[in-house]
Amino acid sequence: xxxxSTGLPTDGELRILQVLWSRGPSSVREVxxxxxxxxxxxxxxxxxxxxxxxxxxxxxxxxxxxxxxYRTVEPRNRTQRRLVKHLLDRAFSGSPxxxxxxxxxxxxxxxxxxxxxxxxxxxxxxxSA
Numbered sequence: 548x549x550x551x552s553t554g555l556p557t558d559g560e561l562r563i564l565q566v567l568w569s570r571g572p573s574s575v576r577e578v579x580x581x582x583x584x585x586x587x588x589x590x591x592x593x594x595x596x597x598x599x600x601x602x603x604x605x606x607x608x609x610x611x612x613x614x615x616x617y618r619t620v621e622p623r624n625r626t627q628r629r630l631v632k633h634l635l636d637r638a639f640s641g642s643p644x645x646x647x648x649x650x651x652x653x654x655x656x657x658x659x660x661x662x663x664x665x666x667x668x669x670x671x672x673x674x675s676a
């Protein structure tokens with residue numbers, strides 16, 4: 548059975564995006580070095596993935612400089628929202644409450660994250676009143 552494309556980044560693509568979001572525009576070598584710090588990965592694998600991501604429109608390449616540098620097309624929060632929406636629809640029947648409850652029961656939020664959650668809940672309450 549053929550895998551249906553969701554338009555979402557694969558796990559490998561997401562790791563590359565995370566490097567680009569944290570470092571900013573980077574060469575393939577810089578991305579490879581950052582990824583290799585966490586797990587063994589081949590340079591040509593990273594290069595091929597970044598070429599595929601360029602074709603898909605996920606990242607852009609600046610060929611006017613040497614070495615060429617790559618940058619993300621979407622900001623981190625937009626990609627994260629698309630991933631959460633996909634997970635929400637697939638695993639939680641569209642229920643944001645169930646998603647949040649599962650997320651918070653799986654891993655503790657930091658005090659700063661809890662403050663931000665409270666602020667968001669307060670704002671949502673005010674908007675619905």
